[in-house]
Amino acid sequence: xxxxxxxxxxxxxxxxxxxxxxxxxxxxxxxxxxxxxxxxxxxxxxxxxxxxxxxxxxxxxxxxxxxxxxxxxxxxxxxxxxxxxxxxxxxxxxxxxxxxxxxxxxxxxxxxxxxxxxxxxxxxxxxxxxxxxxxxxxxxxxxxxxxxxxxxxxxxxxxxxxxxxxxxxxxxxxxxxxxxxxxxxxxxxxxxxxxxxxxxxxxxxxxxxxxxxxxxxxxxxxxxxxxxxxxxxxxxxxxxxxxxxxxxxxxxxxxxxxxxxxxxxxxxxxxxxxxxxxxxxxxxxxxxxxxxxxxxxxxxxxxxxxxxxxxxxxxxxxxxxxxxxxxxxxxxxxxxxxxxxxxxxxxxxxxxxxxxxxxxxxxxxxxxxxxxxxxxxxxxxxxxxxxxxxxxxxxxxxxxxxxxxxxxxxxxxxxxxxxxxx
Amino acid sequence: xxxxxxxxxxxxxxxxxxxxxxxxxxxxxxxxxxxxxxxxxxxxxxxxxxxxxxxxxxxxxxxxxxxxxxxxxxxxxxxxxxxxxxxxxxxxxxxxxxxxx
Numbered sequence: 001x002x003x004x005x006x007x008x009x010x011x012x013x014x015x016x017x018x019x020x021x022x023x024x025x026x027x028x029x030x031x032x033x034x035x036x037x038x039x040x041x042x043x044x045x046x047x048x049x050x051x052x053x054x055x056x057x058x059x060x061x062x063x064x065x066x067x068x069x070x071x072x073x074x075x076x077x078x079x080x081x082x083x084x085x086x087x088x089x090x091x092x093x094x095x096x097x098x099x100x101x102x103x104x105x106x107x108x109x110x111x112x113x114x115x116x117x118x119x120x121x122x123x124x125x126x127x128x129x130x131x132x133x134x135x136x137x138x139x140x141x142x143x144x145x146x147x148x149x150x151x152x153x154x155x156x157x158x159x160x161x162x163x164x165x166x167x168x169x170x171x172x173x174x175x176x177x178x179x180x181x182x183x184x185x186x187x188x189x190x191x192x193x194x195x196x197x198x199x200x201x202x203x204x205x206x207x208x209x210x211x212x213x214x215x216x217x218x219x220x221x222x223x224x225x226x227x228x229x230x231x232x233x234x235x236x237x238x239x240x241x242x243x244x245x246x247x248x249x250x251x252x253x254x255x256x257x258x259x260x261x262x263x264x265x266x267x268x269x270x271x272x273x274x275x276x277x278x279x280x281x282x283x284x285x286x287x288x289x290x291x292x293x294x295x296x297x298x299x300x301x302x303x304x305x306x307x308x309x310x311x312x313x314x315x316x317x318x319x320x321x322x323x324x325x326x327x328x329x330x331x332x333x334x335x336x337x338x339x340x341x342x343x344x345x346x347x348x349x350x351x352x353x354x355x356x357x358x359x360x361x362x363x364x365x366x367x368x369x370x371x372x373x374x375x376x377x378x379x380x381x382x383x384x385x386x387x388x389x390x391x392x393x394x395x396x397x398x399x400x401x402x403x404x405x406x407x408x409x410x411x412x413x414x415x416x417x418x419x420x421x422x
Numbered sequence: 423x424x425x426x427x428x429x430x431x432x433x434x435x436x437x438x439x440x441x442x443x444x445x446x447x448x449x450x451x452x453x454x455x456x457x458x459x460x461x462x463x464x465x466x467x468x469x470x471x472x473x474x475x476x477x478x479x480x481x482x483x484x485x486x487x488x489x490x491x492x493x494x495x496x497x498x499x500x501x502x503x504x505x506x507x508x509x510x511x512x513x514x515x516x517x518x519x520x521x522x523x
Contacts, residue, residue, distance in 0.1 A: 336457050
């Protein structure tokens, strides 16, 4: 029913669009039905594809994603803590085609920004009018000496991209003897989900408290403090897990010897039973090959803050983790950037000025046990004068965890999954 | 669905901001409102403990948001959110969500 109506309205919309052709003076003839290719169906890419179609059914959208299903990083710490199943993280892409999105299961191997072509592993060449890159991040494993050998030997996990690593870490914690040491190392900023490692320490402590109470958690933190939801985490740890979590700030990990299980930071060597090192991250190689990974350190992608178009290659937009900005690299931010990008692309195709003052919301909930959670919320508005997204007053973290925030957090997951995936 | 599709046409035609001051026809309001639904659910219909916004009375939504903004109403995160929006935008958002079913 709704599809029929949409199809009918689509043709009506096309008629309307044709009647206003003069307004879109510099829209090309080939853009009668412009084609947007979106790479990556995560919180950024899937949202962008969906909103492009919802807001302008005249646009043809192809979404390229190598995975059969979506696996959520948010909530994956619950699995590591033993109070959620892995299956709960896995979501179908089946609703996206209902919006008229063409899903292509493939891996993008290259982009030709001049010819506006996307090349895929299966040998396809897909032409685009505009391209949205939402490939998440890749690991800069060279930031930790010995990482590659240790990872191949399954002696270290990142568990910061939900998947097999999530379950492996859970199994390693289950196999760890009571009295063992679980080491979590987080990289210096910027990186994905700053609060994730603190939440992970919390869920591990929740598990240890019940099943192996003599165990310890050592956090070697590349940040100067518990930088996200700090007072909330510290109070929760003191209340629920006194003496169990040893947080060592300003302690960037540089090496891991998996044969001796010794982790080395700039300051000390620590022996552990289970090792979870989150390496540095950067925009994936695809972004570099496309010419959009363009900051001085060759890590992130510079964008126009209104359209999310690359500052170096026209017609390529970037959303989510790869973006060079002061915004958190989170599911919520990726979802919000994707909508701003979608709206801007629609405006550009229709010869209109995109919204000059976009607003980004960022909410995240971190569990501290299987019943409690703490929230942070920040609104960022783009300032055309200062050319930066500015944090608005009163934003920040709640000082204490609560059961209410746990309930809201659970609902946040359900709603962002539905908003992203349909 | 009807409303959304109609809206798409209105926006496509570039008529929204010109002909009508209605919040639901305004692409900027629609974009602002899209930041709300990340937590409050697609179309303002929540799947869980976070309250639904769709179809609530405009006056109720506006008053609630303004009170949250001023810190006069107990919230977990909404005060932090509402201070990121102007009173005019809050009025537009209230109208937008009041018109969703």
